[in-house]
Amino acid sequence: MTRHAFIRCALALLGGVLGGGGFGHHGMLGYAGVALAQPVDYGALEQLFGEPVTASVTGKPQRVADAPADIEIITQDDIRRSGATSIPEVLQFVPGLDVRLDGFASADVGIRGYNQTSNPHLMVLVNGRQVYMADYGRILWATIPVQLSEIRQIEVIKGPSSALYGFNAVGGVINIITYDPITDHLNTATVAAGTQHYLGGSVVGTGGIGDTAGVRLSLGGFQAHDFAPGQLSQGDALARQSPFNGTFAADSRWQINPSVSAFAEASVGDTRLSEQELTALFDTETLVTSSIRAGISADTPFGLLSLSAYRSDASVDVNNIGINLVPITDTEYQTSYVVQASDLVKLGTDHTLRFGLEYRNDADNSGDYGNGVISTAIYSASLMWDWQIAPSLSLTNAVRLDHLLLHYSGNLLPGAPVTVAQYNNTTVTEWSYNSGLVWRATDDDTFRLSVARGVQLPTLLQYAVQFRPGIFSPAAYIGRPDLNPSVVWNEELDYDRSLPAIASTLRTALFLQRTDDLLTTPFGAPLTITPSGLPVFFSQNVGYSTAAGAEIGIKGHSANGFRWNASYALVSTTDHTTLDTSPGLGTVEYAHSAPNHVVIGGLGYSQDRWELDLMARWQSSYLDYRLDPTRTMLLPVQVDNYVTVNARIGYRLTENLTAALAAQQFNAPALAETAGPPVQRQIILSLTARL
Amino acid sequence: MVSGRHAPSRWICGLLPALAVMLAVTQSAAAASLSAKDLQVLGRALAFLQPPPGAGSIAVVFAHDDAASRRDAEAIVALLGDGLRSGGSLLRPMLRDSQSLAAGDFSVLVVAQGANGEAILAASRATHALCVTGDLAAVQAGLCTMAIWSEPRVEVVISHAAAVAAGIEFVAAFRLMVREI
Numbered sequence: 001m002t003r004h005a006f007i008r009c010a011l012a013l014l015g016g017v018l019g020g021g022g023f024g025h026h027g028m029l030g031y032a033g034v035a036l037a038q039p040v041d042y043g044a045l046e047q048l049f050g051e052p053v054t055a056s057v058t059g060k061p062q063r064v065a066d067a068p069a070d071i072e073i074i075t076q077d078d079i080r081r082s083g084a085t086s087i088p089e090v091l092q093f094v095p096g097l098d099v100r101l102d103g104f105a106s107a108d109v110g111i112r113g114y115n116q117t118s119n120p121h122l123m124v125l126v127n128g129r130q131v132y133m134a135d136y137g138r139i140l141w142a143t144i145p146v147q148l149s150e151i152r153q154i155e156v157i158k159g160p161s162s163a164l165y166g167f168n169a170v171g172g173v174i175n176i177i178t179y180d181p182i183t184d185h186l187n188t189a190t191v192a193a194g195t196q197h198y199l200g201g202s203v204v205g206t207g208g209i210g211d212t213a214g215v216r217l218s219l220g221g222f223q224a225h226d227f228a229p230g231q232l233s234q235g236d237a238l239a240r241q242s243p244f245n246g247t248f249a250a251d252s253r254w255q256i257n258p259s260v261s262a263f264a265e266a267s268v269g270d271t272r273l274s275e276q277e278l279t280a281l282f283d284t285e286t287l288v289t290s291s292i293r294a295g296i297s298a299d300t301p302f303g304l305l306s307l308s309a310y311r312s313d314a315s316v317d318v319n320n321i322g323i324n325l326v327p328i329t330d331t332e333y334q335t336s337y338v339v340q341a342s343d344l345v346k347l348g349t350d351h352t353l354r355f356g357l358e359y360r361n362d363a364d365n366s367g368d369y370g371n372g373v374i375s376t377a378i379y380s381a382s383l384m385w386d387w388q389i390a391p392s393l394s395l396t397n398a399v400r401l402d403h404l405l406l407h408y409s410g411n412l413l414p415g416a417p418v419t420v421a422q423y424n425n426t427t428v429t430e431w432s433y434n435s436g437l438v439w440r441a442t443d444d445d446t447f448r449l450s451v452a453r454g455v456q457l458p459t460l461l462q463y464a465v466q467f468r469p470g471i472f473s474p475a476a477y478i479g480r481p482d483l484n485p486s487v488v489w490n491e492e493l494d495y496d497r498s499l500p501a502i503a504s505t506l507r508t509a510l511f512l513q514r515t516d517d518l519l520t521t522p523f524g525a526p527l528t529i530t531p532s533g534l535p536v537f538f539s540q541n542v543g544y545s546t547a548a549g550a551e552i553g554i555k556g557h558s559a560n561g562f563r564w565n566a567s568y569a570l571v572s573t574t575d576h577t578t579l580d581t582s583p584g585l586g587t588v589e590y591a592h593s594a595p596n597h598v599v600i601g602g603l604g605y606s607q608d609r610w611e612l613d614l615m616a617r618w619q620s621s622y623l624d625y626r627l628d629p630t631r632t633m634l635l636p637v638q639v640d641n642y643v644t645v646n647a648r649i650g651y652r653l654t655e656n657l658t659a660a661l662a663a664q665q666f667n668a669p670a671l672a673e674t675a676g677p678p679v680q681r682q683i684i685l686s687l688t689a690r691l
Numbered sequence: 692m693v694s695g696r697h698a699p700s701r702w703i704c705g706l707l708p709a710l711a712v713m714l715a716v717t718q719s720a721a722a723a724s725l726s727a728k729d730l731q732v733l734g735r736a737l738a739f740l741q742p743p744p745g746a747g748s749i750a751v752v753f754a755h756d757d758a759a760s761r762r763d764a765e766a767i768v769a770l771l772g773d774g775l776r777s778g779g780s781l782l783r784p785m786l787r788d789s790q791s792l793a794a795g796d797f798s799v800l801v802v803a804q805g806a807n808g809e810a811i812l813a814a815s816r817a818t819h820a821l822c823v824t825g826d827l828a829a830v831q832a833g834l835c836t837m838a839i840w841s842e843p844r845v846e847v848v849i850s851h852a853a854a855v856a857a858g859i860e861f862v863a864a865f866r867l868m869v870r871e872i
Contacts, residue, residue: 040864041862041864044735044738044739045864045865045868048739048847049844049868050841050844050845053868060867061867062867062868063868065844299741299862299863344863344867346863346867348851349851349872352867443843443844498843
């Protein structure tokens with residue numbers, strides 16, 4: 001099968017479905033009416049309570065206002081009105097989030113600071129399936145096999161959530177929730193074209209058999225020219241190629257009987273994108289990704305039992321340029337498979353418990369980068385206890401224990417001061433917790449107090465990268481098996497107030513955070529000369545960092561069609577590392593690597609067939625890095641403060657057809673948002689059919 | 692056009708009765724212990740019964756020999772109009788005296804102001820009908836299964852004991868999200 005053959009097959013399949021194949025449902029999108037015994041019927045519960053519902057904070061379905069964490073919900077309406085063509089473009093207008101666009105199809109998203117290229121501090125899931133790249137815990141957003149039109153909501157949880165999700169959920173969690181194949185009958189197609197030679201489209205179709213089975217198929221992709229290289233070095237500019245992407249996903253669910261529900265899903269994707277990698281080089285990665293997942297849940301006298309398993313695969317061709325403009329190519333194969341079981345049970349009227357067990361295996365065969373296969377096997381057990389102390393007061397405690405076994409097979413670099421036995425004897429046992437108190441002081445006032453201990457595991461490359469001397473510099477770059485996980489402590493106080501007089505909600509948050517045992521890659525570490533005389537840059541733990549911050553925001557809408565939002569986010573980070581952070585040496589320099597101040601504002605209006613939206617974001621300056629023209633030293637780059645303004649005009653041509661014109665960053669033809677290529681203004685015209 | 696000149700007066704003639712009906716409904720709504728929005732919440736909550744109710748009847752019950760209670764029940768019936776739609780089913784309202792519930796030809800009991808008591812509780816137990824009220828105290832006392840209200844925010848409170856006694860079960864996700872006492 002050729003590279004794009006699967007997409008053609010998928011398109012034919014989807015065309016058959018939308019063309020009137022044997023699927024019975026052609027209803028309206030939205031609440032189908034009958035609530036089935038699925039774990040969480042988001043649509044029905046949202047309609048009942050009049051506000052979004054989430055299960056991402058504790059594993060228990062909750063109204064967002066009652067959840068014991070600072071959570072933002074981005075709805076399908078928000079996504080559509082943003083005019084965005086990618087998830088990071090949507091996220092850049094969420095208070096407390098930092099989005100680094102270092103290529104047309106490449107972005108790193110951080111929550112409350114600590115954002116750098118290939119950011120591994122964030123956990124991203126699609127309906128609970130983790131979608132990070134196993135090699136470095138980084139997110140390649142373009143590879144996520146979800147079309148924007150099939151997303152019910154994006155849930156953004158700020159702060160550590162390791163007690164539910166385990167390692168790496170330290171900065172926060174982003175859970176992308178799609179529509180349900182049974183209850184949400186979504187049939188839509190979008191085509192879009194714009195500047196940068198952008199051409200994209202998506203098709204989503206849903207079919208089913210009564211209220212007992214449903215399948216949703218989605219196919220989408222784009223091609224474009226990447227941003228002009230700007231001030232990038234010749235080598236970085238040469239390494240970048242224009243992006244394209246195509247993904248296909250199938251999501252099905254069966255209601256076996258009123259109490260038992262099963263699901264199966266699969267996806268494939270083919271993506272090329274240029275990005276800044278963790279070495280600070282710019283490269284082009286071409287990926288073939290796939291996933292398969294199945295599960296079953298049952299509403300029993302013993303609680304809501306769930307069992308699921310999934311496997312994700314990625315083949316990654318990396319093309320970049322080393323010293324002396326020598327092309328470097330490598331192929332990585334990454335595999336993750338996960339088995340999860342849980343029981344969510346209500347005891348009496350006031351106590352809810354969730355027991356969880358998980359097995360996860362991540363493996364990276366990184367070719368020349370690691371000279372072998374590095375893998376982790378993680379066994380986890382978790383317990384969540386939610387106690388409704390009084391009608392207006394609840395306390396949630398969650399604790400999780402993770403036990404990791406490290407394994408390496410391959411050929412370590414000659415002279416490397418680590419051995420295969422050291423890797424294979426390495427185990428890590430860590431515990432994490434989340435605790436949150438929610439007090440609804442009045443009908444309009446809610447306070448949340450939360451504390452957490454999150455754990456950031458060293459990435460597979462931090463453990464086992466094996467760059468021989470002469471690739472990037474005369475020195476070797478070597479990972480170590482004896483790294484400690486980073487531990488993130490977080491304390492937070494939130495206050496929400498609904499303002500019915502102006503149909504708005506005010507949200508505020510204060511937080512303190514401390515990260516112990518900061519981890520650096522070899523590319524941000526000081527040079528060491530081993531006893532054998534080998535010059536080496538090692539991965540290592542380099543001290544600690546503290547952060548303090550605050551957020552305040554208001555969001556509302558009026559009955560006559562207006563909507564508005566405004567927010568301010570502050571984060572101040574202080575590093576206490578053992579590194580020499582003089583310019584050109586360190587990448588573990590969190591104090592200045594994300595903006596301290598961000599102001600966001602938005603205004604929208606809907607009337608009859610029209611939708612008009614305007615969004616603006618200002619952020620203060622920060623410090624970023626790229627390689628100097630010799631491609632041997634890090635070059636600090638001051639990214640000045642900037643404003644980006646987006647706008648969208650949507651017009652409903654017919655009941656089923658909508659045209660929209662979106663302008664991303666229409667206030668400036670090009671903006672230096674990172675040390676990478678300047679982000680260019682983008683104008684996109686789209687046509688959406690919804691049946 | 693002759694007909695055109697006469698058209699406005701016909702519109703007004705048609706409009707006046709409609710306004711009168713709207714006024715009456717508004718007044719009824721103001722008088723009812725459950726608002727139209729509360730009843731909308733009820734319709735959505737019924738979808739989480741295990742199993743969901745099929746087509747049938749809602750008995751709106753008033754206290755025997757209590758004129759105020761009867762007026763409240765009539766107001767609720769007026770708000771329900773042709774019936775309460777829950778999922779694909781339509782539940783048609785009917786007015787019932789609290790002393791004439793033996794027939795059991797209903798799947799939901801909506802209790803008007805002042806009617807909560809042992810008679811309703813017994814009927815709910817005997818017929819496995821869901822008892823719904825706007826009176827939280829009645830649910831706290833275990834006399835009725837579900838209290839609902841929609842302002843300032845939607846709240847659903849369930850008496851666990853009353854639900855068990857009436858043999859009523861809810862979908863797990865629903866139980867996890869409502870307040871049980």
